[in-house]
Amino acid sequence: MPDPNGFLRYDRRLPARRPVPVRISDWREVYPPAGEELVREQATRCMDCGIPFCHDGCPLGNRIPDWNDLVRTGNWDAAVESLHATNNFPEFTGRLCPAPCEAACVLGLGGQQPVTIKQVEVEIANAAVARDGLRPRPASAPTGRSVAVVGSGPAGLAAAQQLARAGHTVTVYERDDAIGGLLRYGIPDFKLEKQHVDRRVAQLTAEGVRFRAGVEVGVDVTAAQLRAEHDAVLLACGALQGRDTPGT
Known part of the structure; x- marks a missing residue:
């Protein structure tokens, strides 16, 4: 059961960008990884809507409410599995996608700030790397094709x-x-x-x-x-x- 009051208790927040004087000295990514507390807080804002329009907004059909709630409860391994069920490379989309899912978020449609879906996605991908290093999953048997x-x-x-x-x-x-x-x-x-x-x-x-x-x-x-x-x-x-x- 999601937290029905999460979006009332927490405002939308993103991790701060790396300072400009630091960024101009290299070509590394602008946004640093978000802390677990921030990510779980933002995932808590997801209401697991009865009709989750974010599903329709996502070209991949990501199970967004599912892995948001898994992150909220700290079940990172299951969140990794849920995200990879529809997305081979969430570390790419989490950094590069223009996030039409957020434009379709019911919170945004209702006058609130949408859930930071893209940030939660990339942090789940980061968790996958940190936890199992993207363990290879070779086929159990060849098809000969x-x-x-x-x-x-x-x-x-x-x-x-x-x-x-x-x-x-x-x-x-x-x-x-x-x-x-x-x-x-x-x-x-x-x-x-x-x-x-x-x-x-x-x-x-x-x-x-x-x-x-x-x-x-x-x-x-x-x-x-x-x-x-x-x-x-x-x-x-x-x-x-x-x-x-x-x-x-």
Whole structure:
């Protein structure tokens, strides 16, 4: 049972940004990790609404009220499991997502400040790293099938992880010289330090995913070769060319 008065007892609060004189001396993330007391306080503001619009606002369908209440009660291990049930890489989304879930939060719709869902999410992800170091979860038995994934951005990595955990042999092809796609080359360190990407690549490698960086599909290897060598090919190469929107 959630705390029905949590949003009345606690105001919305976020951790203070690192001081500007400190931030300009490096490229590290702007926000430091939040303390457990602050995170549990903010999670307590979630009312576990009868109709939680945050579910609809989240493109992943994250179980937001569930893991908010698990954090409120200090059940971090269960919160980690609940969050990873719908999100392979919450440490990415918790730092980068524009948080449409917060815009959909019933508290905000009712004239209050919405729950700091994004901050709670990233702190659950931090807890996962601190508690088990993102333990690899290899498949119990191979299927004998192989899949080529073209592109090592967030979509390619998530697909590779799910396929590998299902028992398939997965090879990820990346044209750049390091794995990560947009996460590595399109997002500055002050929003996403690359240790988070490296940690997930190490986890996927331990789960059996093979990575081939510096290989451009269509140049170094043809689509016909991929079709011949694998049972399936997944294209996760992203939008490589920008486009303008029509003026109004």
